[in-house]
Amino acid sequence: MNASLPLSVNDLTVAWHRKPVIWDVDLEVQPGQLxxxxxxxxxxxSTLLKAIMDLVPKASGRxxxxxxxxxxxxxxxxxxxxxxxxxWDFPISVLDVVTMGLYGKIGWCxxxxxxxxxxxxxxxEQVGISELANRQISQLSGGQQQRTFLARALVQDADLxxxxxxxxxxxxATEKAIVEILxxxxxxxxxxxxxxxxxxxxxxxxxxxVLLNMRVVASGPTKDVFTRENLERTxxxxxxxxxxxxxxxxxxxxxL
Amino acid sequence: xxxxxxxxxxxxxxxxxxLKFHSSLLAVAESLTNRSIxxxxxxxxxxxxxxxxxxxRVVMLGTGLLGMAAGLVGSxxxxxxxxxxxxxxxxxTLPGVGLAFLLAPYLGLDGKSLPILLTGAALxxxxxxxxxxxxxxxxxxxxxxxxxxxxxxxxxxxxxxLTIVQQVPSGxxxxxxxxxxxKTASMIASDAxxxxxxxxxxVIIIALLFKELTLLCFxxxxxxxxxxxxxxxxxxxxxxxxxxxxxxxxxxxxVLMIALLVIPAAAARFWTHDLKRxxxxxxxIGGVGGLAGSAMSAVFPNLxxxxxxxxxxxxxxxxxxxxxxxxxxxxxxARRWELNRSVDRQHLLRGMYELLETRESAxxxxxxxxxxxxxxxxxTWSSFRLSRQIERCRRHGLLVRRDDGGLSLTDxxxxxxxxxVHEHRLWELYLITQADVAPGRVDQAADAIEHVLxxxxxxxxxxxxxxxxxxxxxxxxxxxxxxxAGLSTVSADKSQSPFEKDRMP
Numbered sequence: 131m132n133a134s135l136p137l138s139v140n141d142l143t144v145a146w147h148r149k150p151v152i153w154d155v156d157l158e159v160q161p162g163q164l165x166x167x168x169x170x171x172x173x174x175x176s177t178l179l180k181a182i183m184d185l186v187p188k189a190s191g192r193x194x195x196x197x198x199x200x201x202x203x204x205x206x207x208x209x210x211x212x213x214x215x216x217x218w219d220f221p222i223s224v225l226d227v228v229t230m231g232l233y234g235k236i237g238w239c240x241x242x243x244x245x246x247x248x249x250x251x252x253x254x255e256q257v258g259i260s261e262l263a264n265r266q267i268s269q270l271s272g273g274q275q276q277r278t279f280l281a282r283a284l285v286q287d288a289d290l291x292x293x294x295x296x297x298x299x300x301x302x303a304t305e306k307a308i309v310e311i312l313x314x315x316x317x318x319x320x321x322x323x324x325x326x327x328x329x330x331x332x333x334x335x336x337x338x339x340v341l342l343n344m345r346v347v348a349s350g351p352t353k354d355v356f357t358r359e360n361l362e363r364t365x366x367x368x369x370x371x372x373x374x375x376x377x378x379x380x381x382x383x384x385x386l
Numbered sequence: 387x388x389x390x391x392x393x394x395x396x397x398x399x400x401x402x403x404x405l406k407f408h409s410s411l412l413a414v415a416e417s418l419t420n421r422s423i424x425x426x427x428x429x430x431x432x433x434x435x436x437x438x439x440x441x442x443r444v445v446m447l448g449t450g451l452l453g454m455a456a457g458l459v460g461s462x463x464x465x466x467x468x469x470x471x472x473x474x475x476x477x478x479t480l481p482g483v484g485l486a487f488l489l490a491p492y493l494g495l496d497g498k499s500l501p502i503l504l505t506g507a508a509l510x511x512x513x514x515x516x517x518x519x520x521x522x523x524x525x526x527x528x529x530x531x532x533x534x535x536x537x538x539x540x541x542x543x544x545x546x547x548l549t550i551v552q553q554v555p556s557g558x559x560x561x562x563x564x565x566x567x568x569k570t571a572s573m574i575a576s577d578a579x580x581x582x583x584x585x586x587x588x589v590i591i592i593a594l595l596f597k598e599l600t601l602l603c604f605x606x607x608x609x610x611x612x613x614x615x616x617x618x619x620x621x622x623x624x625x626x627x628x629x630x631x632x633x634x635x636x637x638x639x640x641v642l643m644i645a646l647l648v649i650p651a652a653a654a655r656f657w658t659h660d661l662k663r664x665x666x667x668x669x670x671i672g673g674v675g676g677l678a679g680s681a682m683s684a685v686f687p688n689l690x691x692x693x694x695x696x697x698x699x700x701x702x703x704x705x706x707x708x709x710x711x712x713x714x715x716x717x718x719x720a721r722r723w724e725l726n727r728s729v730d731r732q733h734l735l736r737g738m739y740e741l742l743e744t745r746e747s748a749x750x751x752x753x754x755x756x757x758x759x760x761x762x763x764x765x766t767w768s769s770f771r772l773s774r775q776i777e778r779c780r781r782h783g784l785l786v787r788r789d790d791g792g793l794s795l796t797d798x799x800x801x802x803x804x805x806x807v808h809e810h811r812l813w814e815l816y817l818i819t820q821a822d823v824a825p826g827r828v829d830q831a832a833d834a835i836e837h838v839l840x841x842x843x844x845x846x847x848x849x850x851x852x853x854x855x856x857x858x859x860x861x862x863x864x865x866x867x868x869x870x871a872g873l874s875t876v877s878a879d880k881s882q883s884p885f886e887k888d889r890m891p
Contacts, residue, residue: 183611201613209611216605220465221661230601234612239594266659282608384526 133197136161136290136321137182142191144174144181147383149376151177153345155191159290159338162319164312166326166336166352170365173343175325176212179292183209195290205234208288210279212295218267224278225250225263231285253281258307273304280308291315291322298327309335332356426685434684441578445570446680448578449637451585453646453676453695456634457669458592459626460647461654461661465603466623470530471515473644474537476631478514479507480544480640483565484551498561500577500636507565508632514540515624568639568692570683581633588626589669599623600661637680639692645699646672653703656710671706675699730767730775732806735784737764738795739803740863751800755792804860811861812847818864819851825865 132138139157143150152174159165167175180186182193184200195203208231228250229242236246254260257277262270270278276296283291296308312322312335323340326332332339332352339356341347341364348360437443463469486506490497497503514536521532548562564572592599601609602619610616627647634643654668679695708715741756762772776793779785784799795803813832817823851861 180607185607185610204611204613207611209608211605211607211611215607220604221655221659221664222600222604223660226600226661227604230605230608233597233601233614236597238598240597242597268659 132194134161135159135194136196137323138194139178139182140192140194142178142181142193143189144177144186145189147380149380150189150344152181152342155342155346157340157346157349159321159323161321162316163321163337164316164335165321165323166332166339167323167342168326168329168332168339168364169342169347173364175342176294178342179209179294179323179325182292183207205286206289208283208286208291210283210291210293210296213272213275213279213298215294218270218275220267222267223263224254224259224265224267224270224274227267227278228253228281228285231282234286249285250281253284254278256284257281257311271301273300276300276304277307280311284311289320291320291324293322293324295325295327297331329361430685434681439684441573441575442681442684444575444578444582445573445684446677448573448581448585449570449676449680449691449695450673451582451589451676452630452634452637453650453672453674454669455585455588455592455672456630456646456676457650457654457672458589458665459623459630460649460651460672461665461668462592462599462603462623463627463647464651464655465661466620468623468627469644469648470533471518471624472627472631472647474518474533474540475511475515475627476635476640476643477537477544478517478540479511479632479635480541480565481547482506482508482510482513482544483562483635484544484547485510487551487562488547488554500580503562503565504580504632504635507635508628510540511628511631515628564639564690565635566639566641567690568635568637568642568679568683568695570637570680570691571687573636577636581637584629584633588629591622591626592665595619595622596662637676637691638695639690642692642696645696646675649696649699649703650675653699653706653710656706656713659712671699671702674702727775727778730771731779733765733767734761734772734775734779735795735799735803736806736810737761738785738793739800739807739860742795743863752794752796755788755790755794757792761793808860809844809847811863812844812851814864815851815861816847828865 135158137157137159139155142152142155142157144152155178167178169175177186181188181191182195182200193200196206200207225247229246231253232242232246232249236242251260251263254263254277257280259274259277259281262274262278267275267278276298280293280296283293297305300308312324315322316337324336326335333356336352338350339352340349341355341360343364347364348355433439434442437446460469460472463472483503483506486503487497490499490502495502517536518529518532521527521535522529527535551562561569561572598609598614598619599622601612601614602616602623606616609619630647631640631643634646638646650668650671651664653671654664657667658664675695675698678698679691682694683689683691706714709717711717738756738761741760742751742754745754758769758772758776761776762769776785776787779799780787783796784802785793785795788794810832814828817828817832818825
């Protein structure tokens with residue numbers, strides 16, 4: 131147990147219908163770092179984040195956040211889900227979405243008050259879309275949607291941020307803005323675990339990197355770990371035998 | 387679907403009514419179909435409309451509140467995509483009603499009292515929902531199959547039980563079938579009070595948990611990550627649907643209850659993009675439907691009030707579908723029209739500008755006359771469409787008709803045309819330099835998109851492509867315009883393809 135360590139994951143395994151999605155993941159994230167999670171499609175990157183937050187059941191393993199369980203330190207964790215995970219046609223405004231990050235503080239049954247909206251406006255300013263506060267979310271571009279989600283995480287004023295592909299399909303200006311915000315977070319001593327798809331920008335954006343393909347292929351400082359050899363191991367050799375075995379098991383179950 | 391089902395049951399009953407087995411079905415059918423309607427006297431209208439009876443007052447208050455509660459709950463279920471769950475649930479209540487009536491006497495209770503019947507309905511409705519969840523989770527059937535199976539099996543069982551109930555000698559079961567189609571006329575004040583209290587309660591719960599339910603419907607994952615009990619909230623929402631459905635059974639009937647849960651919410655969505663407003667409008671539509679339905683039922687005691695409520699709600703729905711301010715069909719047609727008109731205007735002005743350019747003349751642009759035929763040949767537009775557009779631009783002072791029948795740009799027209807051509811070419815340049823579109827095809831490619839370019843994007847393009855400009859602050863065209871041989875040659879050639887000018891010479 132280490133209360134200063136933002137995130138430590140031990141032996142984490144998550145299975146979906148008995149098919150392992152992530153397998154025996156060990157991970158330690160040091161404070162004040164921007165950590166990129168990189169791996170091919172279906173490597174279990176989103177599942178890792180969800181398992182850390184108890185959103186999917188763990189088959190085994192332990193997750194500690196600042197030395198406590200997720201439940202106990204939930205207020206110190208901010209989450210930016212994948213942009214596609216929600217219906218952007220939902221009838222609410224940008225400001226409404228951002229204030230959702232404060233619902234925990236506002237409390238059950240209590241209405242959103244002016245001071246909460248002020249906090250939300252400040253977060254929108256931070257991500258550079260304060261002029262869109264009252265716009266309906268159906269009218270946002272992809273980059274603006276992503277900034278809205280980021281602002282919703284920012285209002286929580288968390289110490290550890292978990293972000294699921296914040297750079298996916300956003301415009302160049304948004305990408306720059308998000309990087310700037312990440313760096314500002316680091317200056318404030320915060321930690322972020324970010325799922326990332328675009329390999330060339332990894333060394334520029336992240337201090338350390340986790341190469342994930344069902345299990346952790348390598349993790350550590352970007353300059354040591356982000357090597358051609360490690361990348362080949364991450365993207366090249368899928369565990370074909372394991373894949374086949376679990377697939378066979380799944381087929382068996384369907385016929386039972 | 388269920389309406390069809392019940393109709394087949396009844397027609398079967400009529401056809402083979404000499405058989406003993408079916409005669410009981412016929413009994414149900416007759417009590418359901420005996421709806422002789424006489425036009426009410428003025429006095430009756432007056433009594434209802436002026437709320438002279440205490441009973442009418444209470445019943446209308448009750449159904450109005452029911453409609454409002456259904457509108458509110460329905461908004462959330464619609465956004466959570468659980469709307470059809472309500473339909474299966476309401477159909478699944480029927481066996482509960484029959485069984486409660488049958489079994490109550492053995493428990494020393496009055497089988498005709500509403501709370502007993504509704505308790506039975508709630509139990510069997512909940513059982514139906516549980517059955518759906520089990521079928522979905524334990525087999526590989528999809529949810530729609532599970533819904534269909536539970537809905538029809540429970541409803542069929544309910545009809546069978548009601549038939550048996552009709553035969554029980556001590557039954558006095560007349561009136562039970564009003565749960566199928568709804569009949570407010572048979573309601574007494576205490577029934578309506580029960581509805582009003584339960585409706586009010588669900589309105590209060592929704593008002594209190596508005597924020598949490600919104601979060602649940604919008605972003606389940608985030609709600610879970612923030613520590614909200616997603617499952618409990620989902621169950622609560624389902625419980626609200628159960629409550630509204632149960633109290634709606636008497637007024638709306640189980641066949642049509644789904645209408646009150648879906649139609650007001652769906653109609654409200656046409657009016658606004660704001661959830662709070664949507665819920666207010668939805669509860670308003672539901673409330674009006676409830677009030678009007680029960681009023682009609684009071685005036686025409688044999689008319690099923692469920693049908694009346696649905697008719698009122700659905701007329702409001704069609705009105706919203708057409709006239710809704712934010713998504714109504716008419717609004718969208720008008721917007722499309724507006725866009726097409728502005729595209730035509732842009733085409734006309736740009737065409738005139740490019741003609742001016744091809745004619746390398748030192749003359750004042752305002753003095754140059756362009757014949758109609760030449761403009762017509764520039765694009766695939768009918769002469770009617772073009773003349774209409776010319777007339778519109780003339781009215782806005784962008785161009786003038788000349789004595790020789792040709793057209794000239796005014797100063798304002800020239801300024802607007804310069805801006806449009808400039809933006810068009812910026813976009814063309816962008817496509818050529820950044821997106822590797824062939825210069826010969828770029829005009830068309832740009833045309834498809836540029837009409838929806840926003841000012842911020844134009845500013846970015848300017849920055850990206852700092853270019854030399856010609857005299858009027860317009861970027862030079864990245865592809866040759868049509869042969870600069872002059873105006874006369876082009877105009878004569880009507881057979882020329884409208885896209886000819888886009889090709890490289």
